[in-house]
Amino acid sequence: MVSKPRSEWSTILSHLVLAGVSLHAAVSSVQCSRGAAAGFLLQTVAAITMLAPGLSSQEDCLAGAWVATVIGLPLLAFDFHWVNGDHSSANLLLGGGMVLAVAGDHLGPEGCSVAGQAVLLVVAVTILIVAVFTANTYGMWGGAMLGVAGLLSRLEEDRLLLLLPREDVCRWALTAGSWAYCRALRTQRLQWE
Template identity: 40%
Template sequence: MFSPRTDVTLLLSRSSLCAVSHFSALRTLQVHRGASAGFLLHGLAALFSIVCLLFPGHSVDSSGLWISNIIGLPLLVFSFFWLNGDHFTANLTLVCALLLATTYQQLSPDTRLVATHLMNAGASLSILVISVFTMSRYGLLGSLALGLWGVLCFMDAGRVTPFSTEVAADCVLGTAFLAFQMALRTSHELT
């Protein structure tokens, strides 16, 4: 069941990311269903990654993981815009993400990688701007953590931290998700 080559720290970090994503999905279910769906998509992607770690002979279709990343973050951005009354931008963000997700077969692997990083940067900046105008400290923390996650995906974190790049990225993304769900819950309670 457990391959001796499986990195236990990576398995633990993915498990914690999966737990944080599902916890955030449950906590934001009554706040906004779009955010809850975004967290759930990321939790399912982490769960499929855990399955791939535990059963190395089985592979998970990468299109599902890519689509969950491309749609998951825009669903969070959609929720931030929607809860702050900007319905046009919220809908535009979601429509663009859905159109991008349908082009998986036509894009090269390099283009998919660039699209993922651009989606991350756009989501981070959008939530940062909303958080600055609404003075949401949790939103600021989450958007900065999401931006750091994007940077960690580009660099070799093994030189900076005692952990691998994937472990550090999972920890930072989990922190971002916890901050986002707190920001959404705080925003909902104020209205």
């Protein structure tokens, strides 16, 4: 049996953990927030398709990751804003994500990368702002970790912590942010009930 390099194992593990955490978050949030559950489910599907080499082409996998970023992440933030009465920000985030999803073919690879990073950072900052004003600790951590994932994706370095690929470290931060955000949604719902 040929052993796989450490970076390949790291990539597989980061995809699996992101898919598992996102699936758990989707199942646990479906009763209180269908929009957030759909966003978590999009993250799950994107992470799984990146692991299945025979399932689809690399271009299809990247398209799935694009949709999970520009539609899935705004869906996550939508409920957080909506429950707090900020309906205009919720609709603006979701509408902007839908427009970007449609316009993705016209942006090119560099434009899609910049737009995806911008969506990640905007969602992170808006979640962080709402969490600070509502004193939701999990929301603060979730927003901070999503922001870390967005900032790390902007780095030029190919390898980061312990010589892991930058994309894997971003996925680990996204996983931590998704877990914290799922807890934040539950905390927020308990506060409003």
